[in-house]
Amino acid sequence: MTINLDAGSPAAPAMSGARCSFAAWLALAGLFGVAILLRHVLAANTDVSWLLTAGERMVDGGRLYVDVIETNPPMSVLAYLPAVVISRITGLAAKTVVDALVFIAIFASLICCTSLLRRSESVAGARGWPLVLLAFVVLAILPTQSFGQREHIALIALLPLLAISLVRITGGTPPRWLAIAAGLGAAVTLAFKPHFALAVYVPFAIVGMVTRLSWRVLLLPEHLTAAVGGTLYVAVTAIVWPEFFTEILPLLRDVYVPVKPPLMALLERPAISLWAIALLAIVALQRGRQLASSLVVIIATSTAFAAAFLLQGKGWPYQSYPAIALALFALGFALIQDNGSSRLWRFGIGLLLLALFVRSMLWFDVAFDARPLQERVAQLGQKNPAILAITAEPGIGHPLTRAVGGSWVSRQQGLWIDTYLTVMRRGGMLDDARAAAFESYAERERRRLIADIRRTPPTILIVDDLTGSASDWLEAHPDVAGLLTDFQHIDTVNKVGIFTRKASGG
Numbered sequence: 001m002t003i004n005l006d007a008g009s010p011a012a013p014a015m016s017g018a019r020c021s022f023a024a025w026l027a028l029a030g031l032f033g034v035a036i037l038l039r040h041v042l043a044a045n046t047d048v049s050w051l052l053t054a055g056e057r058m059v060d061g062g063r064l065y066v067d068v069i070e071t072n073p074p075m076s077v078l079a080y081l082p083a084v085v086i087s088r089i090t091g092l093a094a095k096t097v098v099d100a101l102v103f104i105a106i107f108a109s110l111i112c113c114t115s116l117l118r119r120s121e122s123v124a125g126a127r128g129w130p131l132v133l134l135a136f137v138v139l140a141i142l143p144t145q146s147f148g149q150r151e152h153i154a155l156i157a158l159l160p161l162l163a164i165s166l167v168r169i170t171g172g173t174p175p176r177w178l179a180i181a182a183g184l185g186a187a188v189t190l191a192f193k194p195h196f197a198l199a200v201y202v203p204f205a206i207v208g209m210v211t212r213l214s215w216r217v218l219l220l221p222e223h224l225t226a227a228v229g230g231t232l233y234v235a236v237t238a239i240v241w242p243e244f245f246t247e248i249l250p251l252l253r254d255v256y257v258p259v260k261p262p263l264m265a266l267l268e269r270p271a272i273s274l275w276a277i278a279l280l281a282i283v284a285l286q287r288g289r290q291l292a293s294s295l296v297v298i299i300a301t302s303t304a305f306a307a308a309f310l311l312q313g314k315g316w317p318y319q320s321y322p323a324i325a326l327a328l329f330a331l332g333f334a335l336i337q338d339n340g341s342s343r344l345w346r347f348g349i350g351l352l353l354l355a356l357f358v359r360s361m362l363w364f365d366v367a368f369d370a371r372p373l374q375e376r377v378a379q380l381g382q383k384n385p386a387i388l389a390i391t392a393e394p395g396i397g398h399p400l401t402r403a404v405g406g407s408w409v410s411r412q413q414g415l416w417i418d419t420y421l422t423v424m425r426r427g428g429m430l431d432d433a434r435a436a437a438f439e440s441y442a443e444r445e446r447r448r449l450i451a452d453i454r455r456t457p458p459t460i461l462i463v464d465d466l467t468g469s470a471s472d473w474l475e476a477h478p479d480v481a482g483l484l485t486d487f488q489h490i491d492t493v494n495k496v497g498i499f500t501r502k503a504s505g506g
Contacts, residue, residue, distance in 0.1 A: 024129035035140035049399030052094045055084040065243035069412035075191035113163040134332040144365040146318035150192045155322040157185035165203035183225025195308035202304045260313035271320030278327035302326035368395025373493045391464030392419035418442040461499040
């Protein structure tokens with residue numbers, strides 16, 4: 001990212017520069033207000049709500065991958081632990097604390113980038129404040145319902161490394177402490193998902209080629225910091241959470257990874273179209289001119305994130321956020337920096353950028369919305385209810401449980417293993433031998449559920465016949481249904497049944 005905060009040119013009157021700076025700060029404040037408003041208008045993110053629940057279990061002494069089952073590496077939960085701790089100390093809602101911490105991270109990342117790039121030659125011809133505002137919009141407003149997701153945080157953490165790369169490419173030498181800070185951010189990005197290694201190492205590769213450092217790029221402080229941080233993270237995971245390697249990775253390999261849409265179906269998702277159109281618009285704007293080094297770094301990193309989106313193979317909107325965010329920023333940057341196109345052509349590209357931005361916001365806002373169910377459960381008036389949901393859809397129970405001030409009975413987000421195995425059987429992905437072997441995963445999931453019900457008897461039961469056939473599942477598994485015979489049906493919201501315990505003697 002190339003950002004220059006110098007307002008105006010040296011020849012411009014001082015008052016003009018002051019007015020420009022004041023208007024820019026006013027615009028930033030306005031955009032910040034919009035971003036905060038969105039956090040109150042949009043539904044809470046399903047995964048963030050669950051990961052906060054997982055973090056609370058850890059703070060209360062539970063063991064990750066034993067007392068709380070999460071399919072992602074430890075960083076997916078660790079990233080939200082500060083919000084859990086601050087929430088416990090202050091009494092603020094954990095979701096509110098997450099939003100505040102993410103906003104702080106956005107400002108810190110942008111300050112780090114501007115500190116690195118304000119005197120860089122790579123910003124020649126670029127007007128700095130529009131880029132700062134564009135970057136803020138991409139980071140704070142574009143994500144909509146994906147705000148605070150792991151991909152969102154990963155991109156925020158990676159931005160200083162992109163800034164460091166631009167400084168290196170233009171022959172500059174960044175301050176060592178900023179290089180180390182950028183390396184730490186890269187290590188955080190790596191810790192979320194192994195796929196993100198593509199995006200982390202693309203900037204290093206470009207720096208190595210352009211500066212002819214070759215393999216010596218690995219000795220730069222930002223790379224050494226990222227490498228050491230990543231290695232320590234893996235070592236700590238192996239020592240503190242060995243179950244991730246012994247229990248979770250085999251489960252992911254056998255059950256989670258095989259269930260995914262065909263590649264052509266992934267390519268047809270809006271994510272790839274939005275990303276590709278943004279990059280094609282940059283090519284159209286440049287019209288044969290050589291791309292600036294800054295654009296090369298941003299586009300290449302965006303492409304790496306797009307590859308990571310395809311490698312994950314699920315096609316969920318939040319997984320495409322880093323690729324689309326960088327592509328839109330690159331298009332905006334190219335538009336701001338462009339001096340060789342007609343006003344009409346620039347106006348057309350600007351309209352296209354706006355359209356892509358709005359469509360991307362809608363794409364990132366695609367999520368299961370259980371707010372009608374949440375409202376009905378809240379009307380039951382139970383204080384601190386213990387909630388159990390028979391469903392594979394995580395959006396049924398999260399953020400509903402947090403919104404009504406309840407506690408989640410199960411140690412995992414939902415009963416997804418049995419559902420995934422059913423999909424594999426229907427798709428002919430399992431022969432009899434493999435089906436028998438993989439049935440053990442579903443049986444283990446069911447045994448855990450039974451133990452959870454006995455440990456924390458639910459007071460509210462939710463049965464999902466909307467996204468699955470939970471009623472049929474309970475009928476097929478009397479060992480679970482037998483523990484829930486004292487529940488009575490209260491209401492059904494969009495084929496999702498709500499049950500509460502019968503009153504004593506009822």
